[in-house]
Amino acid sequence: MIADDHMLVRQSIKQMIDNAPGFHLVGEAEDGLSAVAEVKSKKPDLIILDIAMPHSTGVEAVEEIRRWSPDTKIAVITGMTAKKLLRHVYESGVEGIFMKSGDVTGWIDDLMAICNGKRKIADKVRQLVEEAPDETGLTNRERQILFAIARGETNTIIAERWSISANTVDRHRTKIMRKLGVHSAAELVARAFRDGLLESEDHR
Secondary structure, eight states: OEEOSOHHHHHHHHHHHHTSTTOOOOOEESSHHHHHHHHHHHOOSEEEEESEETTEEHHHHHHHHHHHOTTOEEEEEESOOOHHHHHHHHHTTOSEEEETTSOOTTHHHHHHHHHTTOOEEOHHHHHHHHHSOOTTSOOHHHHHHHHHHHTTOOHHHHHHHHTOOHHHHHHHHHHHHHHHTOSSHHHHHHHHHHTTTTSOOOOO
16 A cells, blocks of 8 residues: 555556565555555555655554554655654654665565565665654664663774774763763763663664
């Protein structure tokens, strides 16, 4: 199923799907409310969903789709690059996020992988999500480093993990401490545990 308020986008995706084995288009929608209604009625295996449609925001539509058809896989397509919005969409648990401006080579394979239980996130989306601050003001990379610090890893070990320099790790550590208002690694870990920042390590 396809949900996008631009007919040309829907037609382009429809053409790709019609030419791909293993896919059968069961419906289209041009706004968020229609998308949810179609999913509720038809229970598709997969919906390709724009997150900037009239009558419902992307995250709202995702929540409603999960409510009415929890087995439907959701692949989001977007032309938006707002980091905070993309972070919300990423954290909503959708199975795929792709940029409309991205390379469509291999896209059908990605959609098939999503149908088979894998998660596919475009590299550009991952980059923007990592740069987006969460409620604490920490970016995804800063949260990764916070978890590593809590595990007692040194700057060198952290740097090797993500192929960055130890100096870069040290700069991240300084920023994290400033954002959380602490002055030592011990205070940092204590604050992170106290505020529940280490409850779910999904940023490795």
